[in-house]
Amino acid sequence: MSELLRDAGERRLIELVSSYFDCEEEDCAVVEIQGAQILISSDMLHQKTDFPAQMTPYQMGWSLVAVNLSDIAAMGAKPLYFLSALGLPSDFELESFKELISGIESCTSRFGVEVIGGDLDSHDEITLTGTVIGTPGDGKIVRRSGASIGDxxxxxxxxxxxxxxxxxxxxxxxxxxxxxxxxxxxxxxxxxxxxxxxxxxxxxxxxxxxxxxxxxxxxxxxxxxxxxxxxxxxxxxxxxxxxxxxxxxxxxxxxxxxxxxxxxxxxxxxxxxxxxxxxxxxxxxxxxxxxxxxxxxxxxxxxxxxxxx
Amino acid sequence: MSELLRDAGERRLIELVSSYFDCEEEDCAVVEIQGAQILISSDMLHQKTDFPAQMTPYQMGWSLVAVNLSDIAAMGAKPLYFLSALGLPSDFELESFKELISGIESCTSRFGVEVIGGDLDSHDEITLTGTVIGTPGDGKIVRRSGASIGDxxxxxxxxxxxxxxxxxxxxxxxxxxxxxxxxxxxxxxxxxxxxxxxxxxxxxxxxxxxxxxxxxxxxxxxxxxxxxxxxxxxxxxxxxxxxxxxxxxxxxxxxxxxxxxxxxxxxxxxxxxxxxxxxxxxxxxxxxxxxxxxxxxxxxxxxxxxxxx
CATH class of the missing domain: 3.90.650.10 (PurM-like C-terminal domain)
Known part of the structure; x- marks a missing residue:
């Protein structure tokens, strides 16, 4: 019988993809473009796993930004820009949509981050993907790999x-x-x-x-x-x-x-x-x-x- | 009765979000970080709308990269890096997962783009979000706004x-x-x-x-x-x-x-x-x-x- 993703487990899947693309496991990707050091991270949230029934659309928008910013925070960097890809049911209410957007706005502006765009799509299950771009604060970032005995x-x-x-x-x-x-x-x-x-x-x-x-x-x-x-x-x-x-x-x-x-x-x-x-x-x-x-x-x-x- | 997203239509929703965040409508966001000009775009694909039944996992991976690279191509820029957020059912086969990854690899390497990471999540409907980062080729990009009478x-x-x-x-x-x-x-x-x-x-x-x-x-x-x-x-x-x-x-x-x-x-x-x-x-x-x-x-x-x- 064929092996399924749930048999493999997430740990092994991550290792499989990381080694396939020669990626280390970090909270953000760190790349250099034209001499600028840039951190990028992308996280997907969806209704079934991430949005309790009591969560308002405003809170969904806030959370989408927050979990993405947390990946930048995890490396001690400064978030600058945010993009979203929003998959929403066609019977989602327009007022709720505005609240969701307002939640994205609140969390980005709270942390001085600029929303620079995204993608909108119709989706049966509410599915929100965020991407955050940042830079090192004072030129430094902290990785997962530097802990020493005695710390x-x-x-x-x-x-x-x-x-x-x-x-x-x-x-x-x-x-x-x-x-x-x-x-x-x-x-x-x-x-x-x-x-x-x-x-x-x-x-x-x-x-x-x-x-x-x-x-x-x-x-x-x-x-x-x-x-x-x-x-x-x-x-x-x-x-x-x-x-x-x-x-x-x-x-x-x-x-x-x-x-x-x-x-x-x-x-x-x-x-x-x-x-x-x-x-x-x-x-x-x-x-x-x-x-x-x-x-x-x-x-x-x-x-x-x-x-x- | 409350207005729904399908009543508003995508055109109006896009205008609503664009004006809310003061974004122009372009194929990519264009930002400057530490003096470097950077283009970014994020696109979400999902089974119901984007993956015909005959599409193989390899082709899903290829398509995810292709539609994102197309947004960079649309501004005449050079794609450099790619991130994915993959939402897959827990009963998706491990072999299909490897094929999907191989499709991402084929399309990125065909265009000299480096995969720098992503997010993995369990999702009832196959839902794949890609983010591509690029730079102007010879320092130039083309926007939607420059057409003149007679062109x-x-x-x-x-x-x-x-x-x-x-x-x-x-x-x-x-x-x-x-x-x-x-x-x-x-x-x-x-x-x-x-x-x-x-x-x-x-x-x-x-x-x-x-x-x-x-x-x-x-x-x-x-x-x-x-x-x-x-x-x-x-x-x-x-x-x-x-x-x-x-x-x-x-x-x-x-x-x-x-x-x-x-x-x-x-x-x-x-x-x-x-x-x-x-x-x-x-x-x-x-x-x-x-x-x-x-x-x-x-x-x-x-x-x-x-x-x-």
């Missing part, structure tokens, strides 16, 4: 919040959206400003965003840097302890995970809010972290593959 | 072929794919090389590609340049006269439509193969051309909106 492992914000928000909405579908967990789920806030400060500091050795749970992101840094991690679960920042399982394995948080030279941690703490959750150790000497995050093809994770040449 | 109107290749191919496949679903009409439909060939020669010549005053039929493309140039056209229908290049209706209104040809300074037409004919089909006349003095091409939201056309600032 400290840090995260911004609170983890597991989006997963907790989704659970709350399943329990009470009319829940007030001012609840911080629900808000984290429906209006993710990309850490663009933090990412820029972290990369400009020069103290951060590796970084990625946490779009599919902490386990997946740790696994990505571990593979790229050739190291392992000791994580102190008690230090993982969560609004409440019952969110820890979501922190490890649920998608949607869009916080930053990064490693810092130990001797610079005090200086960095004066620049950005973050939490130290562990340290970098030699390969094989760390916790056993398996990539148990969300794989779309197995009902689990989702991932990018990007060149960084 | 000649020209097209590359044969029109109506893809529409004819689709009709043939509806009549005989097992038709040999070596038929030139079927091949035009299933493996569109973007006019990248011709576009570059045309822009570098300096003789071409406006240009676009014909992705949704000649009427739509003429209407786009007419609106952007503030002129009208006299078209000699007998001169429209078609494999057979029964394809004329497709030439006017069917999608999928991906040929170039452009205007040329009349006194330079002989010089240009030595550089590229094309056909003169009419001339540019004053606004209001031309043929009555209504944009009757494909509108996705009304069962008709599809369109891009791009900044060109």
């Amino acid at each position: 400290l492992v840090c995260v911004t914000g609170y983890l597991g919040s989006a997963g907790g928000g989704l659970r709350l909405l399943k329990e009470d579908e009319n829940l007030d959206q001012t609840n911080p967990l629900v808000k984290a789920l429906l209006e993710p806030f990309p850490r663009v400003e933090e990412g820029l400060i972290l990369s400009n500091s020069g103290y951060v050795t590796s970084m990625t965003d946490i779009s599919d749970g902490l386990l997946v992101s740790l696994s990505d840094l571990s593979r790229a840097s050739g190291i392992s991690f000791k994580i102190d679960e008690e230090k993982i920042p969560v609004y409440s302890d019952d969110l820890l399982e979501f922190a490890w394995s649920a998608g949607g948080d869009y916080e930053l995970l990064f490693t810092v030279r130990r001797e610079k941690i005090d200086e960095l703490e004066e620049l950005v809010d973050f939490t130290v959750i562990g340290s970098v150790v030699a390969k094989g000497a760390g916790d056993r972290l398996s990539p148990l995050g969300y794989d779309h093809f197995r009902g689990m994770r989702n991932s990018d593959f990007y060149a960084s040449k | 000649l109107v020209c097209v590359t290749g044969y029109l109506g072929s893809a529409g004819g191919g689709l009709r043939l496949l509806k009549e005989d679903e097992n038709l040999d794919q070596t038929n030139p009409l079927v091949k035009a439909l299933l493996e569109p060939f973007p006019r990248v090389e011709e576009g570059l020669i045309l822009s570098n010549s300096g003789y071409v005053t406006s240009m676009t590609d014909i992705s949704d039929g000649l009427l739509v493309s003429l209407s786009d140039l007419s609106r952007a340049s503030g002129i009208s056209f006299k078209i000699d229908e007998e001169k429209i290049p078609v494999y057979s006269d029964d394809l004329l209706e497709f030439a006017w209104s069917a999608g999928g040809d991906y040929e170039l439509l452009f205007t040329v300074r009349r006194e330079k037409i002989d010089e240009l004919e030595e550089l590229v193969d094309f056909t003169v089909i009419g001339s540019v006349v004053a606004k209001g003095a031309g043929d009555r051309l209504s944009p009757l091409g494909y509108d996705h939201f009304r069962g008709m056309r599809n369109s891009d909106f791009y900044a060109s600032k």
